Amino acid sequence: MNDLDKQLSERLRQNVKEPPASVVDRMNKTLNSLPERKERAPKNYKVMFGVAAAFFLMVIISMPMFQSVVPQGVQEDSLQESIFQLVGKGGLEQLSKEGLTFPMNLSATSNDITLEITEAMFDGTRLYFGFIETHPQPIDLIAVPEEDLLLKESRFFVGDRGDYYHMLGGKPTRQLSETKVAGVFGSSFVGDVNQLEDINITVYRGGEYAGEWEFLIDEIPVIEGVSSFSVDEMYLVDEQYEFYIEKVIQTPVTIEVYYSFDYPWVSPIKEYEFYQLKLLDLEGESYEPLYMGGGEKNKVFRVLSNGQDKGIRLQVNKFMNVNEDSNAMDSKALNEEVALDVVLEFGE
Template identity: 25%
Template sequence: MNQVKREEAELERIGRMIRETPVQIDLEERIMRRALSGRLSGVKAEPRRLRRTGRMLRKSAGIAAAVLLVTLLIASTEWISPTLAASIKQIPGMNSIFRLAGDLGLRNADEQGLAAVPERSDTHGGLTLKVSEVMYDGIRVTLGIERHTDVEKLQQGDISDLMTDIKLSVDGEDINTYGPLGGTGGGSFGPFLLRGKDADSRIIQFTDLQNQGGRAFPDTFDLTMAVDIQGIAEPFEITLPVVKKTYRNSIAEPIVRSVSGMTFTLETLELTPITTRLTTRIERPAGQPVDAVKDFLGYDLIDDEGNVLQEINGGTGWSASGGTALLSAALFEPLVHPGGRLTVKPFRTLSINKDGVREKEYIPEFEVTVPVSVPVPVPVPVPVPLPITEK
């Protein structure tokens, strides 16, 4: 059985599970209890609309089960066939790249209404690139981009295979001017290309560098993205509005640990409902330069309940202070549990196997535990439903 037929059979199996599983009843009962207790979206339930609401909740329960099961299917494979992708798009709520990206923070952004839907696009040579989603939480800017084309050669492979360069500007100003020392002081914005929901979508992500001495992005700005595509002379240029949607909590006081003449400093730990960003500094004894490879550390972030926050796109680092310090930044998924503490466990990577699993050597002398709290989103206006006229 080939790949397409296997996936079509898997989709049919999922369809049967959605129709037959008792999870719909459980979901409905839980949602109904929350609605009746006034906890659903912070809106008090209206008994007069209960019968109609019950029908809607039964439908929502089925959709929730479908989204859960299909998400598990997509997460288990790197490639989705066009037939399966087209079928999945027929399920309500399954068009969101953020929801299916495997990133808890982006899923939160989608579910909490913190992602904008600009629907901006550009077309050249029979290919359309569309930005379908954008999110900015004060740390990272994330774009969901899609490919639409009827040209066979442009349909081959992954959308990222076609991209040869991406240039970004903020309010008409090259993004590099927001870096340390006006873009001449090191650090990297990216952008990073991350997995989307299928071969026709990708996530483009970059961060500000204010944690490394750069300027913060404005709370509201126009982002222009120019993408060079292999085989098409004219670049694709898309301009879209970007608005910060969340508060950010920062633990700004540096925490210092030293051992054998090497000093580790936790510079900042920044939290939003979407992202956790860790910034650190490694220094050797005075006059000794750091080694950007040997001295580079990885980090595990662990909450009070033992949950390890998933790293998003790997850490970046650059030599600062004339090469005597290594400044590094890493992005992680958001903290789930409110309050408590977060433990930062630095480690050296000894080896990486073929599955990407790292053998780690932890450095207990550098371990740091800090009190934290989960930041809240900026309130998003919720439309008030019109009253139903009783007949």
């Protein structure tokens, strides 16, 4: 008999209205015949509740930290493979999405600042690199003056072909973290070559974030899907100026026209005449221009396209700048019909 049974029995005996002796005797026999309960180890519910609460609290607190840290690492890994998709312009992002750029894993450190080249693109004439720049201390990309982050070219040497001194500049334009920024540097024109081998590139920068970073590259192949079409045609503009078309290069995202024009360029004055070149598709829609430049004789005009064009329309017209300010442009066409209108079909 346990204590509870004994207390109950005692209370029954002390009751003022005492039951008959026969009833009391039978009750005592029944109580004495009951099996005793097994003692159970006491449970400390407060301790158990505290442990469970602490566990769930720890999970709740750590969830934002996990979400912010782990995806950041994954994000940076993915960015290193697609800088062109993040900050590339002029069709670079599309080339990267289509897998037509060249992955790289090169790095150089100067003054504790590391430049890592993650991606390259060479389409036969222009060369670009995607890079990640890591600083030893946090950097605010927005607050830094442009000239303090502008990369400049000091040497661009390709095998035994000699030095190329075209601009290999650029600056980071996207903040990845407190210490990492991303950008693109490169040359809009390096000449018409089939392959870049044994490349030695050095970029430098002055100012607060000064440094000099050198990269040695064995080879950068031309991207796939590049076609070159020889034209070798000469046209007269206004019956006196020779306009010579040498060739057209088509890439998956651009069209480039190599040409020369013997129209003499004069320094701008308040009013002056000039010719303007533009490229249109066969339907007459103008392309988005990307680059127009080159030497005095050989020039290149690059536009953005989808790489599916079967031909282009090339037009040259004559304009007059009528703005009295020699530093401003306010022009009008001098004739209703274009001075030169040529249709070029690729591969013919």
